Amino acid sequence: MGSTAVEQDGLVIPIINFSSFLSGSPEARLSAAKSILQAFQTSGFLYLSHTPIPPSLLSSVFSNSAALFSQPPEFKNQYRWTTPSANRGYSAPGREKVTQLTSSDDVSSLRASAPDLKESFEIGRDDEAGHPNHWPDGAKLPDFRAVMAEFFRRCHELNVEVMRAIAVGMGLEEGFFDTFVNKGDNTLRLLHYPPVEKGRFEGGAVRAGEHSDYGSITLLFQDERGGLQVQAPEGGFVDARPVEGTVVVNAGDLLARWANEGVKSTVHRVVEPPAPPKEEGVGGEVREYPARYSVAYFCNPNFDSFIEAIPGTYGAEKGEKRYEGIYSGDYLVQRLSATY
Numbered sequence: 001m002g003s004t005a006v007e008q009d010g011l012v013i014p015i016i017n018f019s020s021f022l023s024g025s026p027e028a029r030l031s032a033a034k035s036i037l038q039a040f041q042t043s044g045f046l047y048l049s050h051t052p053i054p055p056s057l058l059s060s061v062f063s064n065s066a067a068l069f070s071q072p073p074e075f076k077n078q079y080r081w082t083t084p085s086a087n088r089g090y091s092a093p094g095r096e097k098v099t100q101l102t103s104s105d106d107v108s109s110l111r112a113s114a115p116d117l118k119e120s121f122e123i124g125r126d127d128e129a130g131h132p133n134h135w136p137d138g139a140k141l142p143d144f145r146a147v148m149a150e151f152f153r154r155c156h157e158l159n160v161e162v163m164r165a166i167a168v169g170m171g172l173e174e175g176f177f178d179t180f181v182n183k184g185d186n187t188l189r190l191l192h193y194p195p196v197e198k199g200r201f202e203g204g205a206v207r208a209g210e211h212s213d214y215g216s217i218t219l220l221f222q223d224e225r226g227g228l229q230v231q232a233p234e235g236g237f238v239d240a241r242p243v244e245g246t247v248v249v250n251a252g253d254l255l256a257r258w259a260n261e262g263v264k265s266t267v268h269r270v271v272e273p274p275a276p277p278k279e280e281g282v283g284g285e286v287r288e289y290p291a292r293y294s295v296a297y298f299c300n301p302n303f304d305s306f307i308e309a310i311p312g313t314y315g316a317e318k319g320e321k322r323y324e325g326i327y328s329g330d331y332l333v334q335r336l337s338a339t340y
């Protein structure tokens with residue numbers, strides 16, 4: 001049914017045709033759901049092809065993202081990211097350090113010594129009381145708001161369908177997760193990794209430090225540059241190269257917790273691109289890597305959902321529940337508070 005995007009050092013990441021789940025025969029639908037769940041249970045990552053996200057919308061998202069990041073710092077700083085509970089707005093290069101560390105002090109010293117080489121802009125649900133989005137001035141970026149709002153909505157629909165696939169794969173009723181994810185308490189994050197001189201990578205700098213994502217699932221749209229790496233079972237990092245027409249989907253920590261650790265939230269990072277273009281630099285030597293853009297859509301259970309082990313993920317041979325229940329919103333604010 002599908003092919004394989006990555007197969008190296010014990011890490012296998014499949015490419016799954018999502019139209020088999022959305023509009024295939026009952027058998028094709030079940031088989032796609034099982035493959036999707038299996039990917040979440042093993043590598044924690046998969047690539048989905050044939051999703052309902054229109055390619056023209058995605059290219060408008062990338063062009064509007066580039067238009068925003070090309071504005072001067074004074075413009076972007078008007079829309080600054082403020083607090084973990086709002087989690088909206090612009091973060092200048094060096095502001096956020098994604099990491100596995102959970103203490104703010106440790107993160108602060110790491111941020112000072114090895115800042116992530118990126119800037120980002122975050123957009124949340126547009127109707128969340130008390131937390132307005134920081135929409136950039138429409139006189140400068142006339143299409144930005146409408147394009148991002150439409151993309152947010154489309155990604156939320158895809159999120160609901162992927163959760164349905166997980167439910168079917170687990171043998172639960174298809175709509176099991178619907179009431180947990182219907183509010184769309186998700187975050188759309190535009191990312192810009194500016195051009196990097198080769199020497200900085202050689203000095204150990206990274207575009208995004210190793211981390212796992214916090215929420216339920218992440219939908220990741222990357223440009224053609226590459227640089228995303230996923231940790232293999234033996235600990236080394238393996239390139240997860242862009243595959244045209246696909247969305248990378250990975251499980252986050254809250255889904256792993258929800259699934260009583262039956263799903264993997266796998267560590268990943270963004271580093272120097274794997275195959276540098278030959279035409280740049282002197283005598284074929286690369287001196288500077290070009291900019292990279294990506295768009296991550298972080299899906300979360302509704303902030304007011306109480307998250308405790310999914311039926312079927314504990315008891316008998318699966319063992320006890322490993323975690324206390326927790327409200328999704330509390331969990332996420334705790335995790336975000338350590339990062340900024």
Ligand SMILES: O=C(O)CCC(=O)C(=O)O
Nearest residue numbers: 191208222228270294296
């Ligand atoms: O830019 C990428 O490809 C990955 C970004 C990422 O992992 C994140 O923002 O959580």
Ligand SMILES: [Fe+2]
Nearest residue numbers: 211212213268
């Ligand atoms: Fe990530």
